[in-house]
């Protein structure tokens with residue numbers, strides 16, 4: 647098992663930070679996201695899970711323990727929980743944190759913006775075969791291959807619980823042709839056996855950044871009872887092309903309640919809602935074949 651290299655010491659040296667990203671296809675940073683906000687989100691999400699009967703009775707809420715049969719993203723029972731989560735302003739605001747923004751400006755060397763679609767994963771234990779399979783985000787995100795994906799744990803996620811792993815150097819292989827597979831995203835790409843998987847003991851506040859062509863997947867959850875909660879989102883430099891589907895909420899293809907009109911009605915006055923509509927020159931194209939995160 648290989649652990650990510652931590653790159654916090656490069657934050658004051660943007661050229662070296664960019665070089666590290668270019669060489670390895672990822673950057674792993676500790677203590678970027680604000681602890682209180684991450685834990686506040688974790689609490690809200692776990693309350694929704696508890697309300698749905700997914701958590702073990704009598705256990706500490708923040709431990710996120712489940713004895714429920716695994717529930718897969720997209721399933722009927724999952725939808726109301728995910729709709730509540732997607733209507734949390736704090737969930738959509740987290741990606742806009744100034745430290746994330748500053749790092750992205752150092753990477754892109756121009757003004758940047760966060761793609762509005764923001765994804766949460768509530769990954770059940772005892773379900774590894776239906777976890778996120780090895781894939782490249784570009785298949786779904788389209789547009790510029792320079793778009794950066796970010797993944798962060800919503801709570802501590804030790805190696806035992808899994809989290810995200812990635813294949814270091816895989817961004818140099820170009821676009822890999824996927825085939826259908828179970829799990830979120832529904833595709834898997836071939837793995838270069840010369841490359842190695844890296845992961846880490848994730849802590850609250852950590853941020854993993856990776857390139858659109860970097861192969862990544864859910865690492866196995868070796869516990870019997872711990873839910874893994876995480877957020878993922880993407881950034882682009884203002885001169886980069888994005889695809890129109892990413893201006894919509896995750897699972898917008900199901901219709902209401904996964905539309906902005908439904909989700910942001912209680913936070914429409916805040917700067918989190920519809921911020922992209924005031925950005926001057928968004929370069930938006932279509933991505934008809936894929937586009938689902």
Ligand SMILES: O=C(O)CCC(=O)C(=O)O
Nearest residue numbers: 767778783797864876878
């Ligand atoms: O958290 C996961 O299981 C999948 C996340 C992912 O694949 C992504 O961030 O692109």
